[in-house]
Amino acid sequence: MIVISTVAQIKDVVHMEKKNGQTIGFVPTMGFLHEGHITLAKQARKENDVVIMSIFVNPLQFGPNEDYERYPRDPERDTVLAESAGVDYLFMPSVDDMYPDEPAVVLTVKKRTNALCGLKREGHFDGVATVVLKLFHITEPDKAYFGKKDAQQLAVIYGLVDSLNVRVTIVGVDTVREEDGLAKSSRNVYLLPEEREKAPAIYKVLSHVKEALEAGETNVGRLKEQAIHYLNDHSGAEVEYVEILSYPELEPVREIEGTIMIAAAVQYKNARLIDNVILTVKGRASCFEQ
Amino acid sequence: MIVISTVAQIKDVVHMEKKNGQTIGFVPTMGFLHEGHITLAKQARKENDVVIMSIFVNPLQFGPNEDYERYPRDPERDTVLAESAGVDYLFMPSVDDMYPDEPAVVLTVKKRTNALCGLKREGHFDGVATVVLKLFHITEPDKAYFGKKDAQQLAVIYGLVDSLNVRVTIVGVDTVREEDGLAKSSRNVYLLPEEREKAPAIYKVLSHVKEALEAGETNVGRLKEQAIHYLNDHSGAEVEYVEILSYPELEPVREIEGTIMIAAAVQYKNARLIDNVILTVKGRASCFEQ
Numbered sequence: 359m360i361v362i363s364t365v366a367q368i369k370d371v372v373h374m375e376k377k378n379g380q381t382i383g384f385v386p387t388m389g390f391l392h393e394g395h396i397t398l399a400k401q402a403r404k405e406n407d408v409v410i411m412s413i414f415v416n417p418l419q420f421g422p423n424e425d426y427e428r429y430p431r432d433p434e435r436d437t438v439l440a441e442s443a444g445v446d447y448l449f450m451p452s453v454d455d456m457y458p459d460e461p462a463v464v465l466t467v468k469k470r471t472n473a474l475c476g477l478k479r480e481g482h483f484d485g486v487a488t489v490v491l492k493l494f495h496i497t498e499p500d501k502a503y504f505g506k507k508d509a510q511q512l513a514v515i516y517g518l519v520d521s522l523n524v525r526v527t528i529v530g531v532d533t534v535r536e537e538d539g540l541a542k543s544s545r546n547v548y549l550l551p552e553e554r555e556k557a558p559a560i561y562k563v564l565s566h567v568k569e570a571l572e573a574g575e576t577n578v579g580r581l582k583e584q585a586i587h588y589l590n591d592h593s594g595a596e597v598e599y600v601e602i603l604s605y606p607e608l609e610p611v612r613e614i615e616g617t618i619m620i621a622a623a624v625q626y627k628n629a630r631l632i633d634n635v636i637l638t639v640k641g642r643a644s645c646f647e648q
Numbered sequence: 649m650i651v652i653s654t655v656a657q658i659k660d661v662v663h664m665e666k667k668n669g670q671t672i673g674f675v676p677t678m679g680f681l682h683e684g685h686i687t688l689a690k691q692a693r694k695e696n697d698v699v700i701m702s703i704f705v706n707p708l709q710f711g712p713n714e715d716y717e718r719y720p721r722d723p724e725r726d727t728v729l730a731e732s733a734g735v736d737y738l739f740m741p742s743v744d745d746m747y748p749d750e751p752a753v754v755l756t757v758k759k760r761t762n763a764l765c766g767l768k769r770e771g772h773f774d775g776v777a778t779v780v781l782k783l784f785h786i787t788e789p790d791k792a793y794f795g796k797k798d799a800q801q802l803a804v805i806y807g808l809v810d811s812l813n814v815r816v817t818i819v820g821v822d823t824v825r826e827e828d829g830l831a832k833s834s835r836n837v838y839l840l841p842e843e844r845e846k847a848p849a850i851y852k853v854l855s856h857v858k859e860a861l862e863a864g865e866t867n868v869g870r871l872k873e874q875a876i877h878y879l880n881d882h883s884g885a886e887v888e889y890v891e892i893l894s895y896p897e898l899e900p901v902r903e904i905e906g907t908i909m910i911a912a913a914v915q916y917k918n919a920r921l922i923d924n925v926i927l928t929v930k931g932r933a934s935c936f937e938q
Contacts, residue, residue, distance in 0.1 A: 461758065462757065462758060462804075462807030463757050463758065467752065469750075496813050521751035521753040521754070521782075
């Protein structure tokens with residue numbers, strides 16, 4: 359594995375690999391790698407000639423009161439993990455290299471942000487879309503890999519690629535979980551021991567709502583209320599939201615039909631965690647189609 | 649020359665040409681071609697294996713009270729002209745194909761728009777940047793050609809490419825003029841005969857300001873005032889602005905030094921015309937450099 363720290367160098371590498379007809383799989387990350395990232399890299403390894411992983415904690419996607427400065431970083435450990443996952447090029451640019459000046463042109467996300475984390479994290483997805491498109495332009499991937507854990511982010515990336523005709527295939531990869539069901543996240547390290555013990559309640563309640571919907575429950579409002587009530591009692595955190603929305607449009611569901619996401623965000627003392635489950639329900643429309 | 653009307657088809661063509669190692673020159677236009685566009689295409693012809701021209705009147709860059717509906721169109725004549733200029737692929741997509749839905753993600757231009765046409769045409773350059781990036785993604789050019797007549801647009805495109813790491817070389821091409829100095833423009837057809845007769849006053853006064861600056865004049869305010877006065881008397885139009893700004897930053901000039909643009913916009917009865925001249929002045933800083 360080759361570690362590359364400048365935009366100019368990785369562009370040279372990409373140019374050379376493409377000239378040789380190699381397909382490129384790209385895994386953008388903010389580092390502090392866990393099994394979720396490794397799963398993305400391994401899938402990229404299987405499906406492409408060359409695997410590029412980026413590690414860049416993007417200041418543009420953090421609000422002024424968010425955790426940019428204290429976002430966990432461990433480049434040495436990340437390097438070992440990336441290599442073991444089969445990454446060919448680990449791209450770790452500096453902020454100055456990615457943003458030599460305040461950018462003259464940025465991306466604005468106009469759909470899929472008026473819900474979930476978009477409501478609390480103003481401008482967050484604009485920052486995500488901007489850096490992801492920059493990284494796509496720099497690494498020119500055939501396929502790019504994103505975790506379904508950040509489902510709203512994935513929905514925004516789908517929107518970005520469609521709206522701007524970006525030539526890349528987006529691959530959404532299933533969330534990797536601890537044995538007790540807690541979604542792997544770089545921010546899990548900030549959980550206090552008693553919080554960590556209770557945190558599996560998040561996935562437990564999401565799974566329960568999924569089962570209820572699959573069993574024919576249609577009262578979305580009641581399901582949400584019950585889930586919030588359960589989380590307040592059992593998660594050890596303050597509930598920010600539980601939502602049941604169409605996916606990837608992220609609009610309120612009127613009928614239990616099509617692809618639906620159940621998502622939650624909770625605030626622990628030092629970490630805000632999110633999780634979701636996605637299900638597909640064959641409703642009347644699907645029956646007619648067949 | 650092959651005329652292509654869908655995004656899917658031109659992407660197939662681009663894919664094939666790139667696979668064969670061909671370099672691509674791209675000339676984005678809104679059609680109703682004149683000698684300015686032809687000059688762009690001919691330069692692209694000289695410098696690339698394959699030349700793609702697009703003709704697309706982009707609704708996103710027109711304000712609600714602007715001339716989108718009545719922007720002049722003549723696809724048959726354009727096809728003949730494009731072929732004679734050496735274009736290989738003429739891409740003329742429909743609005744529905746370029747914007748199947750309201751886009752989820754668009755571009756926002758944060759610099760270089762708080763001056764000149766950016767002040768009057770709110771959102772115009774956001775629309776320009778969005779469609780140009782879409783077209784870049786669709787045609788994957790090595791080089792893209794833009795006229796210097798739309799100097800603010802060119803400045804925004806430079807900003808777009810730098811900010812988002814777009815892999816394309818932008819080529820700015822000199823303005824083509826009528827014999828009497830009037831800049832070629834698709835909107836010139838809307839001039840009344842007496843307006844057409846007086847319109848060369850625009851370029852005349854811009855050239856005069858340029859000469860004065862080159863001769864050592866430093867009073868930018870006075871030069872602007874004199875130019876506005878002259879245009880009010882001689883152009884037959886209402887003056888919107890005359891500005892003297894750094895280029896491509898488009899900031900007020902404090903010293904007559906570096907690259908400077910003198911730009912004007914005037915409003916005739918049925919057409920708003922713009923023009924500019926760009927000059928480079930070696931000031932004290934430059935003397936020290938040598």
